[in-house]
Amino acid sequence: MAAMGVRDPNYYCGGAGCGGILLVLAVGVVVGGGLAYRHGPHWPYMLLHRHAPGVIIHHSGTGATAGGRIIDADLLDVAHAQRGWAIADARHTYHIGYHYVILPDGTVQRGRPEWMPGAHTAGKNRYLGICLVGNFSSKDNPDGTQKPSRPTAAQLETLASLLKELMKRHGFSPDDVHGHDEFRATECPGDRCPMDRIRLRLAEETSRM
Ligand SMILES: [Zn+2]
Secondary structure, three states, rough: OOOOOOOOOOOOOHHHHHHHHHHHHHHHHHHHHHHHHOOOOOHHHHHOOOOOOOEEEEOOOOOOOOEEEEEEEHHHHHHHOOOOOOOOOOOEOOOOOOOEEEEOOEEEEEOOOOOOOOOOOOOOOOOOEEEEOOOOOOOOOOOOOOOOOOOOOHHHHHHHHHHHHHHEEEEEEOOHHEEEHOOOOOOOOOOOOOOHHHHHHHHHHHOOO
């Protein structure tokens, strides 16, 4: 047995040699992960971000159409590109800051992949972002000129199924589903978006599962 203080590399692991190797390994993992994130494959980042802590709901703050164009994931991608937002995987550059968009007829569209951080709520972009198209704020859209002025029944149905699927996949609870305005002062997703009802329905339906 080696005396205390003798640095036998076979089983003494407290010296600079072993520490140095660990440091090199750690730097390698960080740098390698960073490079892989930029250039793909993205497994280090995907492993780190496998589970989102919850979901943040937004509205588009528009009618279903604006200037004759349908507001959907493609248009939001263009709008967010103009803000300079971009994140890429090996195949595609995503500008849209949300992970999902739900149209007034209940159609769900994909934004950026779930494993990517969002660009929708400052400081909370590990949450998945879902945008419902419409303007649900009675302050910004008082007379409901921008339609829908509250989430449609079809949007709420799609949202409930999507949230149940995401809860199962990421392991969060109904209490982890928030409106944007629960994190910062904003009219998003608007006072006509029934966040409490959305959470309650989710809690009721998942307790029966
Ligand atoms: Zn928002």
